[in-house]
Amino acid sequence: MPQTLAEKILQGRTEESITGPGQIVRTRLSSVLANDITAPLAIKSFEAMGATKVFDPEKVFLVCDHFTPNKDIDSAQQVKAVRDFARKMGVVHFYDGGESGVEHALLPELGLVGPGDVVVGADSHTCTYGGLGAFATGMGSTDVAAAMALGETWFKVPSTIRATFTGTLPEHLEAKDLILLLIGKIGVAGATYKALEFDGPVIAAMDVEGRMTMANMAIEAGGKVGLFAADDKTLAYAQAAGRTGATAIAPDPGAVYEQELTFDVSGLSPQIACPHLPDNVRSVEEVADVAVDQVVIGSCTNGRISDLRRAAALLKGRKAAKGLRLIILPATPLIYKQALREGLLEIFMDAGAVVGPPTCGPCLGGHMGILASGEKVLATTNRNFKGRMGSLESEVYLAGAGVAAATAIAGHICHPAEIVGRK
């Protein structure tokens, strides 16, 4: 029976024969992840379950990235608990301090996740790895605790919505615009319990970083996973990350989809998610008069080197608007060093940006960029829930790195094309 990507990847990790959506399957896990917010609860549950060792110390990943560098004594205590657990269990891939970065940028870059993997993480944006052809999904700490102990979990095989992107991607448009377009169309609960599968010529032409940006936000439509076929580009990415044995994976022709959507992106404008939900999407022209107090470029959605290059191309020789705070956080140490080598950090600092360490801090209103009441931010992050980045009376707008850089220069939400050619 022809299989969707979700069915095919799960099939690779289960003995049971997958026949279609709704079936419950027990699946062996390639890896299990938790961070400094969710690991402390997972450890508590793990110990309360009576577990004494993790199923494989090489396949449990613990990344301290949300409240790090530690913002206060309580968060320091939490990270200490994770560090102690990692040591006790002999966890090989524990990341903290200068080795750490935003988990969903860090793990792919280290070759720790890749095509055909089935991954669960105590973080909703674990779905990012779908950009590499992995069935990866977020769960709670206790599910992850059981997975850390057993190396397996159960899934309900999801039905799939296929989203095909055709046409010619206009200049200045990026992966973020396509995923915002989709979320705006199907809504924040449009893919609840379902898989999203992305294809079409625009996706085939897109680099792996862009695909991860799109997969990252599958959860913002309620999706279980956001999946891309693993093609030659994916294999080249995996190889460069030091991963061996990666093989291509694609859905079978004739696979059954619950819904098929096609988006012609020719002539599309940059897309902005307006407060207070990711599906409140408008084109940049509709919100171009919105003045913002802060711009944040970073996170597991858009803190990769391609995002920083895009931002730097606009910010080079220009300044952030007076009174606007521009915060740029390269997502991992490797991205940070690459940006340093390419001179991007100097461009950012000359533009008046604060260049911070790799951290999830501002995205979730944790630290390093909290908003006061009445303030507005445009961020390359993935969520704009009320109060997400600080005060309940603040507003978060979401966009890609190009719009973010253009907005920083203009002081109001701005199409990147308006900045090009302007001093």
Added chain:
Amino acid sequence: MSYTGAARKVGTNIDTDAIIPARFLVTTDPLELGKNCFEGLEPGWINRVQKGDILVAGPNFGCGSSREHAPIAILGAGMPVVLAHSFARIFYRNGFNMGLTLLEIGDEVDGINEGDSLEVDPENGLIRNLTQNKDIPCTPVPPFMREILAQGGLVGYVRRQMAG
């Protein structure tokens, strides 16, 4: 086991940041989290809640992050049951794992008024609005998930399984 309590209503697409904002995630203590429950929706909202109240929510309740602190905060605030139009996926699994009873009742949510006295029997799928003298149709919680709830959540369930 059945529950009786007053309805405490919240709206549509209530996300996990609204249930418990990130700044409170520096503890895993249920009572501490419970004190700040819904602080991201409306400061002080939780002060209206009495132990045993029943949370009634609109569509897509619990969307957003995977933080288990959200169901823990609701339990910590003394609310053992949530009736919602529908739940977000991760929250649904987390709720049962933490021992929080969740029931999806679709548009029936709209007929429940703030403060209505409700009686909920998850095993038999019986919900009665005592104030309006009206039954609300509902699918019972499946036996496997009731077993998890009976053990106080997944931890107790796994312990029991391991004990054979």
